[in-house]
Amino acid sequence: MPGTTNNSPDPDESAHDGDEPSRWPGYAWALSAAAGATLLATPLAGWLELANIVMLYMLALVAIAFRFGKGPAVAAAVMNVAAFDFFFVPPRLSLAVADAQYLLTFAVMLATGLVIAHLAARLRQQAADARLRERRSRDLYEMARRLSGALADEQIIDAAKQFFAHSLGASVALMLRDRAGKLFVPERATVEGIDLALAQRVFEGDSTVDVVVADSLLYVPLKAPMRTRGVLIVSPADVTSIESAGQRRQLETVAVLIAIALERVHFVTVAREATVQMEGERLRSGLLAALSHDLRTPLTAILGSAESLQLGAHGLTQDQYALIDAIRDQARRTHELVENILDMARLESGAVRLRKEWQSLEEIVGSALKARAPVLATHPVIVALPADLPLVECDATLMERVFVNLLENAAKYTPPGCAIQVRARIEADQLRVDVSDCGAGVPHGREAAIFDKFVRAGPTADVPGLGLGLAICRTIIEAHAGRIWVENLPEGGADFAFTLPRGNPPSAELDAPASP
Amino acid sequence: MSNVLIVEDEAEIRRFVRHALTAEDVQVFEAATLQRGIIEAGMRKPDLVIVDLGLPDGDGTDLVRELRTWSQVPVLVLSARGDEPQKIAALDAGADDYLTKPFGVGEMLARVRALLRRSLRGPAQSAPLLALGNVEVDLAARMVRKNGAPVHLTPIEFRLLACLVVNAGRVMTYRQLVSEVWGPTYGEQTHYARVAMQRLRQKLEDDAAQPKFLLTEIGVGYRLVLP
Numbered sequence: 253m254p255g256t257t258n259n260s261p262d263p264d265e266s267a268h269d270g271d272e273p274s275r276w277p278g279y280a281w282a283l284s285a286a287a288g289a290t291l292l293a294t295p296l297a298g299w300l301e302l303a304n305i306v307m308l309y310m311l312a313l314v315a316i317a318f319r320f321g322k323g324p325a326v327a328a329a330v331m332n333v334a335a336f337d338f339f340f341v342p343p344r345l346s347l348a349v350a351d352a353q354y355l356l357t358f359a360v361m362l363a364t365g366l367v368i369a370h371l372a373a374r375l376r377q378q379a380a381d382a383r384l385r386e387r388r389s390r391d392l393y394e395m396a397r398r399l400s401g402a403l404a405d406e407q408i409i410d411a412a413k414q415f416f417a418h419s420l421g422a423s424v425a426l427m428l429r430d431r432a433g434k435l436f437v438p439e440r441a442t443v444e445g446i447d448l449a450l451a452q453r454v455f456e457g458d459s460t461v462d463v464v465v466a467d468s469l470l471y472v473p474l475k476a477p478m479r480t481r482g483v484l485i486v487s488p489a490d491v492t493s494i495e496s497a498g499q500r501r502q503l504e505t506v507a508v509l510i511a512i513a514l515e516r517v518h519f520v521t522v523a524r525e526a527t528v529q530m531e532g533e534r535l536r537s538g539l540l541a542a543l544s545h546d547l548r549t550p551l552t553a554i555l556g557s558a559e560s561l562q563l564g565a566h567g568l569t570q571d572q573y574a575l576i577d578a579i580r581d582q583a584r585r586t587h588e589l590v591e592n593i594l595d596m597a598r599l600e601s602g603a604v605r606l607r608k609e610w611q612s613l614e615e616i617v618g619s620a621l622k623a624r625a626p627v628l629a630t631h632p633v634i635v636a637l638p639a640d641l642p643l644v645e646c647d648a649t650l651m652e653r654v655f656v657n658l659l660e661n662a663a664k665y666t667p668p669g670c671a672i673q674v675r676a677r678i679e680a681d682q683l684r685v686d687v688s689d690c691g692a693g694v695p696h697g698r699e700a701a702i703f704d705k706f707v708r709a710g711p712t713a714d715v716p717g718l719g720l721g722l723a724i725c726r727t728i729i730e731a732h733a734g735r736i737w738v739e740n741l742p743e744g745g746a747d748f749a750f751t752l753p754r755g756n757p758p759s760a761e762l763d764a765p766a767s768p
Numbered sequence: 769m770s771n772v773l774i775v776e777d778e779a780e781i782r783r784f785v786r787h788a789l790t791a792e793d794v795q796v797f798e799a800a801t802l803q804r805g806i807i808e809a810g811m812r813k814p815d816l817v818i819v820d821l822g823l824p825d826g827d828g829t830d831l832v833r834e835l836r837t838w839s840q841v842p843v844l845v846l847s848a849r850g851d852e853p854q855k856i857a858a859l860d861a862g863a864d865d866y867l868t869k870p871f872g873v874g875e876m877l878a879r880v881r882a883l884l885r886r887s888l889r890g891p892a893q894s895a896p897l898l899a900l901g902n903v904e905v906d907l908a909a910r911m912v913r914k915n916g917a918p919v920h921l922t923p924i925e926f927r928l929l930a931c932l933v934v935n936a937g938r939v940m941t942y943r944q945l946v947s948e949v950w951g952p953t954y955g956e957q958t959h960y961a962r963v964a965m966q967r968l969r970q971k972l973e974d975d976a977a978q979p980k981f982l983l984t985e986i987g988v989g990y991r992l993v994l995p
Binding site: 544545548549550551552553555556557559560563583584587607609610611612614615616617618619621622635637639643647648649652757758760761762 | 778780781783784785787788791822848852853869870871872873874876922924925950957958959960962963964965966967969970975976977978979983984986987
């Protein structure tokens with residue numbers, strides 16, 4: 253049947269006026285149907301009542317209406333009435349009517365013809381619509397299938413482009429959300445004349461904004477359950493045709509399907525990356541643990557063996573005793589270097605989790621002093637902490653490390669006998685700690701650099717070390733949301749200062765009667 | 769003559785520990801694995817067990833836990849620096865003290881002597897009258913003197929001091945102290961112990977920042993050392 257088995261994309265198909273693409277043959281057929289009915293009825297005119305001849309005309313009309321739709325059917329109705337009047341109603345071969353009752357026949361014929369024409373046309377239209385809808389659903393299913401199998405944004409873009417080209421004859425662009433939450437246009441999915449500012453508004457718009465039409469482009473937000481994944485921009489051949497309610501709903505459905513597919517792909521990517529990262533971290537921390545164990549064990553054995561040799565030292569000469577001392581000292585120094593390297597590696601790999609608790613600064617300083625008592629033996633240390641200093645929230649072990657490194661530095665870079673001062677005070681919402689010495693201070697211009705890894709202050713051939721101590725301090729302090737810096741004191745010496753957030757120290761029940 | 773069992777997988781470490789302890793007139797038994805350690809502990813009935821926390825066939829904390837089901841023998845654990853949660857777990861499981869590798873032999877001998885003394889004396893019979901340098905503590909009379917002058921302690925401070933005195937030589941974790949002094953429901957409020965200790969030190973120690981007997985085990989807890 254011409255005009256109904258049309259499978260090519262044709263937006264005109266959705267037109268609602270019932271017109272046929274093959275219009276003129278229809279009218280020709282209408283004329284020939286009237287003529288045919290007349291020719292058939294003429295030889296029978298002697299036998300048939302006029303009422304039955306009307307039936308022949310009606311039959312022809314129904315055939316035309318079903319075959320060619322409304323226009324030809326209306327034409328056929330008019331021509332039938334004219335032919336019936338001219339050829340059969342007395343006086344024959346004249347449009348005049350002798351018996352006035354035939355006027356009623358004409359009217360009924362015409363009215364019935366018009367109604368049939370209308371009904372037939374509507375039926376045709378409904379059939380065509382149903383076929384169109386079926387094709388669209390098929391396209392939609394096909395796209396949904398492709399979307400559900402998509403593993404990358406590109407596949408989603410291709411599926412969307414194909415659907416719109418095939419089903420609506422429209423070209424589309426997709427703007428997607430990147431990692432930072434910004435819109436971008438993927439290379440292969442663009443159309444002419446996108447209003448980027450408008451797209452951004454649609455993207456950021458609240459849920460009340462659906463489809464925005466501008467410059468014959470439609471902007472549809474791609475709303476997924478978690479968040480808006482981008483904007484779909486449709487460039488249809490005919491904007492008004494897409495404005496109808498059914499079309500719009502379909503467009504929104506498609507947008508949701510695409511959005512969900514994009515979100516799924518996003519989370520698949522996120523999950524994959526998390527797995528890779530987790531494995532990397534596990535590998536790193538496993539490596540660090542093995543390394544620290546394998547380095548520490550021999551050092552423990554060397555130190556312990558040397559010291560236990562000295563315990564029963566009755567048979568040793570003074571030289572031998574001193575040699576064992578040297579073994580001990582070197583092992584201890586190596587151990588400190590290893591600890592620094594491992595600490596830095598651990599802090600940098602993110603393998604360290606802060607065990608933050610409300611700590612007493614006095615305790616941490618005391619513990620650091622005790623840990624480095626041998627190094628500090630030649631330097632008097634003055635600890636001046638206010639008695640009412642509040643607790644500070646930090647990781648005690650790491651904070652002890654900061655003090656150990658600062659004290660050790662002060663002892664290393666200043667002449668023996670030079671006093672080291674540890675002070676602390678509350679400054680607004682921060683706790684400020686100062687570790688100062690009376691040495692030569694930090695060379696001018698090196699104040700920031702000495703906190704970098706493997707950087708040391710000035711020519712220090714005689715002082716052992718790797719330049720990691722201060723870098724570790726900085727990493728630890730910054731992990732505690734603090735700041736560390738150095739300034740030279742006007743009276744000489746360096747002042748290493750750091751701050752920690754004061755926070756909101758909890759109270760402790762110190763006098764409440766508790767269960768014994 | 770005391771018996772000490774050392775459970776440690778590194779032969780070199782076992783060797784010098786044995787060397788140092790034998791010189792102290794202590795008989796040393798060795799085990800290289802957790803399983804062997806448990807068997808030896810049952811067989812030798814040692815007066816002290818030294819356990820490395822990282823054994824090839826398991827966590828030393830498990831050995832401590834197992835041991836505690838049938839024995840009150842003092843346990844000294846050996847562990848790596850930076851592993852405070854592991855140390856705390858071992859102490860909470862019943863270990864008495866810990867040493868961080870690498871440790872000095874002198875330090876180890878001091879800890880071993882303190883624990884052996886504790887093992888022989890038994891924790892229940894701690895002396896009611898105790899001298900800590902210039903500080904005298906009389907638990908029975910609830911009396912504390914410094915340089916002969918009475919020191920006023922709040923009930924909480926006294927209870928904290930008493931808890932440490934009764935467990936002298938042992939490392940007490942913050943959680944253990946808070947549960948003992950304030951009650952088990954306060955176990956997570958570990959800062960209570962720190963605030964109370966700060967006050968106690970200010971009252972009893974000559975220099976609170978460099979205490980002589982109320983010692984800090986940073987990140988782990990406190991220890992009272994007898995002179």
